[in-house]
Amino acid sequence: MSTLGKKRRRDLRRRRWQFLAVLLTITLGVMLFAASFDSFRNLQASYTKTYDDLDFADLTITGGDTASIAREVDEIDGVAAVETRTQVDNPIKVDSTEVLGRIIGMPVDGQPSVDKVEILEGSYLRPSEDTGVLVEKHFADYWNLDPGSSLDVLLEQGQDVSFQKVTVLGVVASAEYIWPARSRQDVLTTPDDFGVLFVPQEMAESGGGSSLNQVVVLYDAHADAEALTEEITEQANAAGADVQTQAEQPSNATLQEDVQGFGQLSYLFPLLFLTAAGLATFVLLNRIVYSERAQIGTLLANGLARRTVRRHYLGYGLIVGVTGAVLGVVLGMIAGSLVTGAYTRAISVPDTVVRFYWITPFVGISFGVLVGWLSAVAPAHGAFHVSPAEAMRGGTPTGRGKPSIVERLIPPLRHTPVRWRMTFRGIERSKRRSLSTILGVVLSLVLILASWGMLDTAQILLHRQFDEIMKEDAQVWFDTLVTDTIVEDVAGVEGVVAAEASSLLQVGVAYDDKSYTTELESFVPGTRMHDFYAPGGDEIDLASDGILVGEPMRDLIGVDEGDVVTLSFLTLEAQVKQLLADVAPDLSVKIQSKARVAGFVDEPLGTLAYVSNDELQSILGGAIKSTLEHAASGESLVGLLLQRLGRSQGDVDKLSEFVMELPNVTTVLVRYAEGANDGTMQQRLTDLDGVAAFVDVQGLFDTMQSALGLFYIFIGVMLVFGAIMAFALMFNTMSVNIAERSTELATMRASGVTAGQVARLITGENLQLTLLGIAPGLVVGWLVSSWFMSSFSSDLFSFSLQMRWTTFLYGSLAIVVTALVAQAPGLRAMRRFDIAKVVRERSQ
Numbered sequence: 001m002s003t004l005g006k007k008r009r010r011d012l013r014r015r016r017w018q019f020l021a022v023l024l025t026i027t028l029g030v031m032l033f034a035a036s037f038d039s040f041r042n043l044q045a046s047y048t049k050t051y052d053d054l055d056f057a058d059l060t061i062t063g064g065d066t067a068s069i070a071r072e073v074d075e076i077d078g079v080a081a082v083e084t085r086t087q088v089d090n091p092i093k094v095d096s097t098e099v100l101g102r103i104i105g106m107p108v109d110g111q112p113s114v115d116k117v118e119i120l121e122g123s124y125l126r127p128s129e130d131t132g133v134l135v136e137k138h139f140a141d142y143w144n145l146d147p148g149s150s151l152d153v154l155l156e157q158g159q160d161v162s163f164q165k166v167t168v169l170g171v172v173a174s175a176e177y178i179w180p181a182r183s184r185q186d187v188l189t190t191p192d193d194f195g196v197l198f199v200p201q202e203m204a205e206s207g208g209g210s211s212l213n214q215v216v217v218l219y220d221a222h223a224d225a226e227a228l229t230e231e232i233t234e235q236a237n238a239a240g241a242d243v244q245t246q247a248e249q250p251s252n253a254t255l256q257e258d259v260q261g262f263g264q265l266s267y268l269f270p271l272l273f274l275t276a277a278g279l280a281t282f283v284l285l286n287r288i289v290y291s292e293r294a295q296i297g298t299l300l301a302n303g304l305a306r307r308t309v310r311r312h313y314l315g316y317g318l319i320v321g322v323t324g325a326v327l328g329v330v331l332g333m334i335a336g337s338l339v340t341g342a343y344t345r346a347i348s349v350p351d352t353v354v355r356f357y358w359i360t361p362f363v364g365i366s367f368g369v370l371v372g373w374l375s376a377v378a379p380a381h382g383a384f385h386v387s388p389a390e391a392m393r394g395g396t397p398t399g400r401g402k403p404s405i406v407e408r409l410i411p412p413l414r415h416t417p418v419r420w421r422m423t424f425r426g427i428e429r430s431k432r433r434s435l436s437t438i439l440g441v442v443l444s445l446v447l448i449l450a451s452w453g454m455l456d457t458a459q460i461l462l463h464r465q466f467d468e469i470m471k472e473d474a475q476v477w478f479d480t481l482v483t484d485t486i487v488e489d490v491a492g493v494e495g496v497v498a499a500e501a502s503s504l505l506q507v508g509v510a511y512d513d514k515s516y517t518t519e520l521e522s523f524v525p526g527t528r529m530h531d532f533y534a535p536g537g538d539e540i541d542l543a544s545d546g547i548l549v550g551e552p553m554r555d556l557i558g559v560d561e562g563d564v565v566t567l568s569f570l571t572l573e574a575q576v577k578q579l580l581a582d583v584a585p586d587l588s589v590k591i592q593s594k595a596r597v598a599g600f601v602d603e604p605l606g607t608l609a610y611v612s613n614d615e616l617q618s619i620l621g622g623a624i625k626s627t628l629e630h631a632a633s634g635e636s637l638v639g640l641l642l643q644r645l646g647r648s649q650g651d652v653d654k655l656s657e658f659v660m661e662l663p664n665v666t667t668v669l670v671r672y673a674e675g676a677n678d679g680t681m682q683q684r685l686t687d688l689d690g691v692a693a694f695v696d697v698q699g700l701f702d703t704m705q706s707a708l709g710l711f712y713i714f715i716g717v718m719l720v721f722g723a724i725m726a727f728a729l730m731f732n733t734m735s736v737n738i739a740e741r742s743t744e745l746a747t748m749r750a751s752g753v754t755a756g757q758v759a760r761l762i763t764g765e766n767l768q769l770t771l772l773g774i775a776p777g778l779v780v781g782w783l784v785s786s787w788f789m790s791s792f793s794s795d796l797f798s799f800s801l802q803m804r805w806t807t808f809l810y811g812s813l814a815i816v817v818t819a820l821v822a823q824a825p826g827l828r829a830m831r832r833f834d835i836a837k838v839v840r841e842r843s844q
Helices: 003-014 016-053 066-074 137-143 201-206 225-238 250-291 293-301 306-346 359-384 388-393 405-409 411-415 418-429 431-469 484-491 553-557 570-579 613-630 637-645 649-660 678-686 697-707 709-740 742-750 755-790 805-822 824-831 835-843
Strands: 059-063 079-085 087-094 097-106 117-122 132-136 150-157 160-174 194-200 214-219 241-245 474-478 496-511 514-523 547-550 564-569 592-601 609-612 666-672 691-696
Touching (some): 003 306, 016 306, 016 709, 059 570, 066 079, 066 214, 066 225, 087 194, 087 691, 097 201, 097 691, 117 132, 132 137, 137 194, 150 201, 194 201, 214 225, 250 306, 250 359, 250 431, 250 709, 293 306, 431 697, 431 709, 431 755, 431 805, 474 678, 484 666, 496 570, 514 613, 564 570, 592 613, 691 697, 709 742, 709 755, 709 824, 742 755, 755 824, 805 824
Parallel strands (some): 097 194, 132 160, 514 609
Antiparallel strands (some): 059 214, 059 241, 079 214, 087 097, 087 150, 117 160, 132 194, 150 160, 474 666, 496 514, 496 564, 547 609, 564 592
């Protein structure tokens, strides 16, 4: 081993704790990258395998002339398969409890070519079992449904609509319901209020649906998906149908939000941590070069090449960087596989794919090498340019002392004891050392606040959504139009203090050439069940002559306050089509109306539209009347409705009133008396006649908390890692500060200053530097946290940074405590100084 190699080895051993702290920060940073990046790639691969195995639809078309659309789409080049089916939402009764169910028709003679299901227990549908059904896994697990279990489904038999008993043939997983979302805007459901059944097509039709109302399309693997989607969408829209791409499919959209979050975290947090590692390495190597200037000068004066000196000091950074990166990659890849398995089990993904990705070790080790090299470049460059004569003379400062900034700002401090003035002036005496300490404090605060801020945001916004915005305790869904009598019956239930009628309709909101499918929810004027907040935070009321829409709608369709949008009532269109299925199965129905955007609301979850009940009736009345008056082409819609209802031409004026009374999704919102038991209230309310489903708002909150469970775990781990790295960074900074002043401190000890006085002097300086770094650290930490949270915002979740003031306080206190603890080893070393040796070395 060369002489410089031996020197490097001895330096590493002599400063092992500082180098181990740097090694730890690099290892953690690379480990985070490897774990989160592998999890991100593995989750994508797991979803893709499930989608491929089950032939997940690339496009879902609802409404319009289903059979005609299917025939036309099937003839387009690039389309691999087309299936038609019936999908309806009907109540399901399990153990006398009614929940809202989704019934999806399936062929009984074999799996469909699009949107297959994976049999987890039992068997597929059989022609001989006309009452056999398949139950989606989440619903089956919650209600303990196994093959052979029975439940009741609301079905139509002739003119009679009643609950019919069905038998569970199998428990299945579906690519459409990996995350069991009811719709794009209703992704938070619980198994006690929503479940999916896959039933024989004939049974689905008897559930109240038309013969067919949905087309699912699968593309060829090598087809131009974008061009196909554009072509099919244009045809479907012309036929009065609504189109949903795979990316917009509620379950997939929700999962992709999560996956993209993993993807963003896979480089944001590691980048932050590796920056901290780089700073720690830089501070340490700078100290080594500075303390060894005399040796460097001697080596250069004796003919050692400057390039050799530079390579020597670069080697410190590269050794630590490569070692930390290799350890981080190995640990991270193991952690990534564990995270993937835990996640897929938690949300019941049928397939778990864990693969080895060459890019992970390549990028991870490159990160470590780059951080080690960059942090060592400046110190090595400084060693390269050392002048031998100047270095061998030593670093005796020139000039005279002067009062510190604090003394100049507060003149009476100039008359304080010498030890106090030494504390004030020590900060300015070595600006390089002070700046590195302040930077260490800033970065340490950023490491802590970046994670803590994300935790605060999730908790505060959930509290805002479920406590400040949504005021109801439960939603009671009825299978008929909610009348004043029904509301009075609900209000009369023991434990209910308020009840209000509400409607929830799926609508398309269009402006210019852009549209967005969402839900339009109506409330009574002056509702007590929902509060509305403008983007600025001011509380606003429902408009009497327009609608309120979610703030993201500005960017989604380019609409602004006062603009007039077109509303397409997708729920009513489907219901009118269903009403006329037996006399006009291929009828295309379009119910649209204009509405003014009266304002925007800022809500954490979803991008919905809101309207008063009175305004909704006005908008709906105009839409239906216009539809009835302008329906033509062959037999008019008016004539068909009259024929279906067995009415005369004299009833035309009452048709719009009748259509408005169709059993669209109508609910009663309920607030409980203080102290009411949720379970007891649910039983009392579901015992009312006509109740189709019950939604416990607390259950929705619990579902959201469960959905964020892994997020909390991940961010919690980040917080712990951030705290460890903050300590490592502060430890290195404080240790170097003390070691750099060893001669000065030993001289003070030799002059009679006690070890306690020296310790207080150092502590005073370090505390001042720590306090100076806290303010900028809080600002930068807030900015970084805000940047991190903005990457999670979408039309489904609007996560703007929310941080409690206590977080800033506790974060600041944590840094102060960390600084005090981190300097303890250095102070202990100072007390063990060989004073005679240090002073003798200085004299030489």
